[in-house]
Amino acid sequence: MNNILETHHIIKQYAEHRALDDVSLSVPKGCIFGLLGPNGAGKTSLIRIINQITAPDSGDVILDGERLNPNHIKRIGYLPEERGLYKKMKVGEQLLYLAQLKGLTEKQAMEKLKIWFVKFDIKTWWTKNVEDLSKGMQQKVQFVATVMHEPDLIILDEPFSGFDPINANLIKDEILELRDKGKTIIFSTHRMESVEELCDNIALINRSHKVLDGPKQAIKEQFKTHTYHVEYQGNLDTLSPAFTVLKTRPTDDGFTRADIKIPPDAAVNELIRHLLDRVAVRSFGENIPSMNDIFIQAVGEVPTT
Amino acid sequence: MNTIFLIIKREYMVRVRKKSFIIMTILGPVLIFGFYAIIGWAAVSSINQKKIAVVDESGRFVNQFKNDDETVFAYPKESLAEAKKTFVKQGYNALVFIPKDVIEQPKTVKIFAEKSVSLALQSNIERAIGKEIETIKLKEAGITQKIIQDAKVNVDAQTISLSDAGEKSNNGIATTIISGFCALLIYISVLIYGTQVMRGVMEEKTNRIVEVIISSVKPFQLMLGKIIGVALVGLTQFMLWIVLTIGLMTIGSRIISQPKETAQSQMATRMNGMPGGQEVQAKMSTAKNPVADVMAAIETLNLPLIVSCFLFYFLGGYLLYSALFGAVGAAVDNETETQQFMFPIMMPIIAAIAFAQIAVRDPDGPLAFWTSMIPFTSPVVMMVRIPFGVPVWELALSMALLVLGFVGTTWLAARIYRVGILMYGKKVSFRELSKWVFYKG
Numbered sequence: 001m002n003n004i005l006e007t008h009h010i011i012k013q014y015a016e017h018r019a020l021d022d023v024s025l026s027v028p029k030g031c032i033f034g035l036l037g038p039n040g041a042g043k044t045s046l047i048r049i050i051n052q053i054t055a056p057d058s059g060d061v062i063l064d065g066e067r068l069n070p071n072h073i074k075r076i077g078y079l080p081e082e083r084g085l086y087k088k089m090k091v092g093e094q095l096l097y098l099a100q101l102k103g104l105t106e107k108q109a110m111e112k113l114k115i116w117f118v119k120f121d122i123k124t125w126w127t128k129n130v131e132d133l134s135k136g137m138q139q140k141v142q143f144v145a146t147v148m149h150e151p152d153l154i155i156l157d158e159p160f161s162g163f164d165p166i167n168a169n170l171i172k173d174e175i176l177e178l179r180d181k182g183k184t185i186i187f188s189t190h191r192m193e194s195v196e197e198l199c200d201n202i203a204l205i206n207r208s209h210k211v212l213d214g215p216k217q218a219i220k221e222q223f224k225t226h227t228y229h230v231e232y233q234g235n236l237d238t239l240s241p242a243f244t245v246l247k248t249r250p251t252d253d254g255f256t257r258a259d260i261k262i263p264p265d266a267a268v269n270e271l272i273r274h275l276l277d278r279v280a281v282r283s284f285g286e287n288i289p290s291m292n293d294i295f296i297q298a299v300g301e302v303p304t305t
Numbered sequence: 306m307n308t309i310f311l312i313i314k315r316e317y318m319v320r321v322r323k324k325s326f327i328i329m330t331i332l333g334p335v336l337i338f339g340f341y342a343i344i345g346w347a348a349v350s351s352i353n354q355k356k357i358a359v360v361d362e363s364g365r366f367v368n369q370f371k372n373d374d375e376t377v378f379a380y381p382k383e384s385l386a387e388a389k390k391t392f393v394k395q396g397y398n399a400l401v402f403i404p405k406d407v408i409e410q411p412k413t414v415k416i417f418a419e420k421s422v423s424l425a426l427q428s429n430i431e432r433a434i435g436k437e438i439e440t441i442k443l444k445e446a447g448i449t450q451k452i453i454q455d456a457k458v459n460v461d462a463q464t465i466s467l468s469d470a471g472e473k474s475n476n477g478i479a480t481t482i483i484s485g486f487c488a489l490l491i492y493i494s495v496l497i498y499g500t501q502v503m504r505g506v507m508e509e510k511t512n513r514i515v516e517v518i519i520s521s522v523k524p525f526q527l528m529l530g531k532i533i534g535v536a537l538v539g540l541t542q543f544m545l546w547i548v549l550t551i552g553l554m555t556i557g558s559r560i561i562s563q564p565k566e567t568a569q570s571q572m573a574t575r576m577n578g579m580p581g582g583q584e585v586q587a588k589m590s591t592a593k594n595p596v597a598d599v600m601a602a603i604e605t606l607n608l609p610l611i612v613s614c615f616l617f618y619f620l621g622g623y624l625l626y627s628a629l630f631g632a633v634g635a636a637v638d639n640e641t642e643t644q645q646f647m648f649p650i651m652m653p654i655i656a657a658i659a660f661a662q663i664a665v666r667d668p669d670g671p672l673a674f675w676t677s678m679i680p681f682t683s684p685v686v687m688m689v690r691i692p693f694g695v696p697v698w699e700l701a702l703s704m705a706l707l708v709l710g711f712v713g714t715t716w717l718a719a720r721i722y723r724v725g726i727l728m729y730g731k732k733v734s735f736r737e738l739s740k741w742v743f744y745k746g
Contacts, residue, residue, distance in 0.1 A: 015740065051520040053727065078520040082729075084513030089319065100311050101521040145517065 003062075004029040004153055004184045005050065010059035012045050019045035020056070021208040027153075027186060027201070032179050034199035034216075035188040036291075038299055041205045043188050044081070047155055050186075051078050064152065074103035077151035081158045081188075083142050085130045091141055092126035095148065102149040109148070116144045120170075135162055143171060147178065154178060155186045160194060172198065192291040202291075206299045216291075223294045227261045227287040228271065234279030243271055255282055309526045309533075316505065316534025321541060330542055334549035355426060358397040360388045362405045365441065370433050376426065393419050401430055408438055480692045481665055483606065487615055487688040488661045492654060495622045495684065498539045499630040503643065505531050506634030506726070515726045524723040528635075529715070532627050536620060543619075606692055614691050617704060622684030625711040626654065632718035635725030636733050636741075657682035661689045668693040678703050680710025717742060 005027040012020040020042045027033045037043050048054045050061060052068060061068040063075065086094055092113070099109035117123050120140055130138060139162050147154060159175070160168045175185055175198065189195060195202060195216075203213035212219060227246060233255055236245060243266075246259040262271050268286075275281055289297075320326055355376045360383060361367055370378040381388060381395075385402050392400040399418040407414060414434055416427060443453060506528070509515040518527055633646040660682055664673035668690045677687040677695075683703050687695070724741040725733070 048727070053516065053519050073521055076520070078517065080513065080516040080520075082513040082516065084509075084515070084517060086319075086508075086514055087512060097311065097315055098517065098521070101308055101518065142517075 002028055004064055005186070006062040007046070007050075008060045008062070010046065010049060010056045010061070012042075012049065012054070012056050018208050020049075023059075023205065023208075023210050025203050025210065025213060027184060029184055030179060030182050031200040032175065032185045032187055032198050034195045034202040035186055035205070036190075036192075036195065036202055036295060037205035042208045043205055044157070046205070047078070047157060047186075047188060050153075050155065051076060074149055075152045077102075077146040077149065077154045079142060079146040079154075079156045079159055081161070083139060083162070085138060085142060085145075087131040088129060090126070091122075091128055091130060091133070094130065095141065095145055098145045099148050102151075104149050112148045112150070113144070116148055120144065136164055136167055139163055140167065143174070147174075151183070153184050153186065155188070157188045158190070159187065160189070160191065192295060195291045204295065204298050212294075212298050219294060220289055223289040223297065225261065225287060225289065226264055227259050228268065228285065229257060229259050229287055230275060230279075230284045231255045231257045231282040232275065232279035233282070236275075236279060238278060240274055242266060243274065259287065308522045309530045312522065312527060312530025313534045313537070316531050317537050317541075320501070320535065320538045326538070326542070330545045331549070333542075333546045334553050338550065338553040355398040356396055357426075357430070358388060358392045358395070358400045359403065360385050360400065361403045363403055363407050365408070366403055366434070366437055369437050370430075376429060389417055392417070399426065403434065407434070408441060411435070411438060480606065483611070483692045484665055484668075484689040485661070487611065487692070488658070488685045491615070491619050491622055491684050491688055492658055494539055494543075494619060495626050495654060496651070498535050498623055499627040501535050501538075502532055502627040503630035503634035505535065506631050506722070507637065507640070507643075510635060510726050511638065519726070524726060525719045528628075528631050528719055528722050532624065532631060532715075535627065536623055539619070539623065540616075611691055614700070615688060618684040618688055618707070621680075621704070621707040621711055622654075625680055625684075625707065625714050626650065628711065628715040628718035632721040632725065632738075635722040636728075636738060637725075638729065638731075642732070653681035654685065657685035660686050664689040668695075674699070678706055680707045683707055683710075720744070 003026045005025070007023060007025045010020050010023045011018070023042070023046060025046075035043055035046070045054070049056050050068070052070070052073065063072050066072070089097075095113055096106060096109050099112065100106060104112070117126065122137075122140065125133065125137065125141070130141065133141065143159070146156070156175070159171060163171060172194075175187075179185055187195075187199060199216055201213070201215050202219060204211050214222075231251060236248070236256075236258060239245060239260075242263060244261045246261055248256050248258040251257050260271065262268065272284065275284070357370075357376055357378050359366060359370065359378050359380050361380065362385075367380045370376075372378060379397070381392075383391070388400055388402075399416055402415040402417065404410070404413045411434070414431075416430060440450075440453070509518065509527075515527070522530075629650045630647075633643055633650065636646065637643050657676065660672060660676040663670070664676070664686050667673060673686060673690055676682040677690055677699070683706065687700070687703050691700075720742040721738055724744055731737075
């Protein structure tokens with residue numbers, strides 16, 4: 001079994017609103033999986049179903065080859081978008097409590113926590129009340145709470161919100177390290193730059209439907225527009241009609257930048273040859289769609305944070 | 306099962322370690338103790354012995370006045386004029402002058418005192434002299450002391466309630482006090498601890514920790530764990546109050562009663578107006594002292610039954626209401642929104658207190674019967690009836706209905722709870738709530 005998680009034809013209905021309509025996904029083991037979609041698309045509903053907070057009206061969730069059942073709770077770690085901890089409880093006690101709810105014994109939890117407290121250099125926080133910590137510090141504590149029981153599947157809903165760049169980097173490194181250890185991370189976000197940077201696979205949900213999924217590279221391939229950009233000095237007016245110059249604009253330093261579309265079956269070398277004959281080329285490259293472009297194209301709106 | 310235990314433990318520990326819990330637990334008995342200490346202190350200070358000098362020209366009253374806790378009589382052989390000058394210096398509080406012809410002219414008795422004499426003392430002396438004259442006159446008429454003693458009949462009516470267990474002494478006022486106290490205590494504690502459950506649920510919801518928790522446990526487990534945890538907090542508080550009160554009372558009564566041997570008996574009577582120390586005042590004369598009266602009446606009641614019923618009805622009533630309070634906490638986003646839902650929940654228990662007033666007067670009437678069967682009012686009303694004696698089948702039925710009642714409200718609350726805790730930013734109405742009840746998983 002190569003997929004740690006599969007959902008089959010999930011339907012979830014809330015009164016008059018259908019939150020998920022026939023959503024099927026496969027999350028390969030050991031990848032970082034981006035779950036994307038505009039607000040209200042149904043991401044949180046799906047995440048709640050995977051966490052067994054709610055049950056789907058129909059459809060199955062398969063975790064590591066088994067139908068989702070209460071024994072899976074300890075194999076999943078969940079960081080909700082709306083962070084929350086008991087404010088009047090000490091950090092150490094709270095994490096011990098949460099770890100025990102996930103099925104760890106007190107002793108196991110203690111050992112695991114010690115490692116994390118050293119790693120994040122937060123030993124002095126153990127006896128502090130959560131309300132005495134800054135928001136960023138609370139986020140760190142919550143991240144520890146999510147991963148301390150070493151789950152196979154980690155679900156992070158907007159993990160970087162509320163972190164300063166330094167701590168965001170720290171968390172990013174942790175996420176990559178967890179993946180390298182063979183854990184799978186489902187990563188729900190609006191921030192396309194972190195999807196670009198981290199995700200191996202993605203799925204895009206819009207209006208309760210899955211509209212797109214697969215490996216990030218394959219999707220980018222799929223959304224390729226066969227356009228290339230070139231920066232040059234000279235005149236391109238005599239370019240072969242096989243190539244369409246979409247737009248040109250002058251750069252700040254006296255060059256011109258043009259986007260050129262080629263027919264799907266044409267060779268890029270042909271274009272380069274044409275260019276070399278006519279202008280002085282400074283740079284040349286393919287226009288690869290960014291995740292942001294793909295999102296906008298698939299959803300028809302700008303991702304909001 | 307293990308997770309629910311963890312939740313109970315957390316809910317319990319967090320509350321028991323709170324400063325407010327510790328303060329209330331200590332302050333409760335101290336307040337009760339302070340109340341009794343004031344009564345006790347008043348009792349001691351009022352028993353300040355008064356020394357009375359008696360100048361008796363008739364010679365009939367020498368050593369005839371009885372000394373008691375409150376007054377000591379002395380009979381200096383001085384003339385009235387001399388005694389009047391010196392009695393204050395000699396430490397007497399008052400001087401009583403009895404002229405030679407007192408038997409013929411009783412109104413010539415005079416009492417001198419530096420400060421005015423209390424009415425009680427005056428009537429004491431008057432009574433003593435009057436009684437003495439009466440005895441003397443009766444003697445002269447040929448009636449002996451024995452005949453007089455025989456003629457005195459003491460009538461003290463007791464109310465006896467007939468029940469299966471046989472006759473037992475009863476005291477209407479005392480039973481009423483106990484009934485009312487139990488009912489009120491249940492009412493107050495159900496509200497206090499019920500509200501705590503509501504606050505706890507709201508805290509989890511507004512903190513958003515609930516989503517983390519219920520990714521590990523079932524919402525029902527979380528709700529039940531909280532309810533049980535808070536119930537244990539309540540029981541702990543009751544136990545500590547009882548233990549601390551008894552402890553303080555025992556120590557306190559010992560300290561206060563030591564200095565004055567004569568005051569001890571009276572003190573003991575008053576100091577024992579609390580649970581646990583009834584054996585002392587059981588032997589006390591009950592005629593003058595209302596507290597002793599009540600305590601003696603308590604002895605005649607079936608205390609183990611009352612205490613165990615109290616615990617049952619506290620738990621039952623608490624479970625019934627706290628589940629509903631928990632559901633309210635889950636349904637709303639903030640404290641102000643709770644008002645509209647709190648009111649209908651509190652209605653029946655407030656009504657129960659009103660029914661309880663009627664039940665006290667007519668513990669076996671139809672209203673008392675029915676309201677002590679309905680689970681929403683039975684914890685309060687039944688507690689009123691129990692000290693008066695309730696047939697076993699009624700008690701059993703009422704308890705069974707209460708169990709059904711709280712199972713029912715817990716089920717209902719759990720349905721609302723599981724939807725409510727994940728619902729944010731939505732003002733809910735009763736219609737909305739009733740829809741939630743029928744939502745699937």
